[in-house]
Amino acid sequence: MKKTLIIILTFLTLGQVFGQTDKNGNPVFNSVSTNETVIEDFLLISNYYTLKNNIENKQSSVFISEKPTLEQIEKAATNLASNFYILTKESKMVVMVMLQNDPMREFMTIVMNTKKQSNFPCDLIGDITENRANELIDEKYDSTAFIKNGILNFNGKEFKIIFNQEIEDAVWTLIKKEKLDKNMPSDIMLPSKTEIKNYIISESREGGTLDFFTEIKGKEFDGVQIKPGVFTTKQSVALYKWGRACFEIGVNTVEDAYEIYSEFQGKPLNERGKEYIKSGFYKEWEK
Known part of the structure; x- marks a missing residue:
């Protein structure tokens, strides 16, 4: 911890x-x-x-x-x-x-x-x-x-x-x-891309700080309102939050986020998934 x-x-x-x-x-x-x-x-x-x-x-x-x-x-x-x-x-x-x-x-x-x-x-x-x-x-x-x-x-x-x-x-x-x-080095460690990737994958697993997925199991395609008159699915919201978290943590590009998610899932990310992760990475729903 x-x-x-x-x-x-x-x-x-x-x-x-x-x-x-x-x-x-x-x-x-x-x-x-x-x-x-x-x-x-x-x-x-x-x-x-x-x-x-x-x-x-x-x-x-x-x-x-x-x-x-x-x-x-x-x-x-x-x-x-x-x-x-x-x-x-x-x-x-x-x-x-x-x-x-x-x-x-x-x-x-x-x-x-x-x-x-x-x-x-x-x-x-x-x-x-x-x-x-x-x-x-x-x-x-x-x-x-x-x-x-x-x-x-x-x-x-x-x-x-x-x-x-x-x-x-x-x-x-x-x-x-x-x-x-x-000058003496500071106490601030600069993590490598690999360390960032491993941290995100670890925290995306069940119970981790980036696990936005476990709580919606079985309800992935339930509708949810994100803005007045604008609806999407709970799965889309989870991917959005995950993409936003990647940006805040320091993932270099949205393409890097796609690769990390694919490794986390153990399979290629589809175009729809990329769309929602990209929206989160660039905070598009909040503009």
């Missing part, structure tokens, strides 16, 4: 540090993990603040509009923070480094053991990060957009891309220069 409590508290703390949820469980600035690099005795974890599920999400602190214009998307893409990094040692968090763009480009650091925050100059040259440029293309915000020779063409304009490796190198240089790696 003690181990489970520690894991839960760790997840809650991480959600607030990463910007996934605030202290009330409300989304702030949603992010995904993108890479892990072993450097000396440390693990540097790269993360990205997405535009999707942020600028079009009323629950997000950076909400712009449900249907933002290209000009609004362009401004958000170049001004909003993009990449942030967590340095860990033996799975314990040491320091967070965030690349900020507005009102000026600089690195913001937080020493996790003391919560000391500092800002440092950034001399990276470019207009938009590689992660942000790729998302603009992948999400097809501008059907005519393309990337060529390190330049993003978007909304009729050209933006020089700052590549991920450039940023990571600059972050590590800053960490060494300011001796941020010399």
Whole structure:
């Protein structure tokens, strides 16, 4: 029981540090993990603040509009923070480094053991990060957009891309220069994706904190009202709650949630199940 409590508290703390949820469980600035690099005795974890599920999400602190214009998307893409990094040692968090763009480009650091925050100059040259440029293309915000020779063409304009490796190198240089790696690791453990998955599967079993299914056995298809005039089944509600819990705990993407549920069930997840887990993951019934 003690181990489970520690894991839960760790997840809650991480959600607030990463910007996934605030202290009330409300989304702030949603992010995904993108890479892990072993450097000396440390693990540097790269993360990205997405535009999707942020600028079009009323629950997000950076909400712009449900249907933002290209000009609004362009401004958000170049001004909003993009990449942030967590340095860990033996799975314990040491320091967070965030690349900020507005009102000026600089690195913001937080020493996790003391919560000391500092800002440092950034001399990276470019207009938009590689992660942000790729998302603009992948999400097809501008059907005519393309990337060529390190330049993003978007909304009729050209933006020089700052590549991920450039940023990571600059972050590590800053960490060494300011001796941020010399800080004592905090008591906050950063669980791996595997640890998160195993925790969710364990707690989804009968009697676990994520077991939304046992109590509805035999009544899965009974109707229930979720909004005035809107009805669904108890099974759908259970899947919604489970998907929402995955997001709050720190599952990286909704696709990861699908895989975890499939492993929990021991069989592939059908499209209807994906629909309700996705709705919960993005809190769609509460918008």
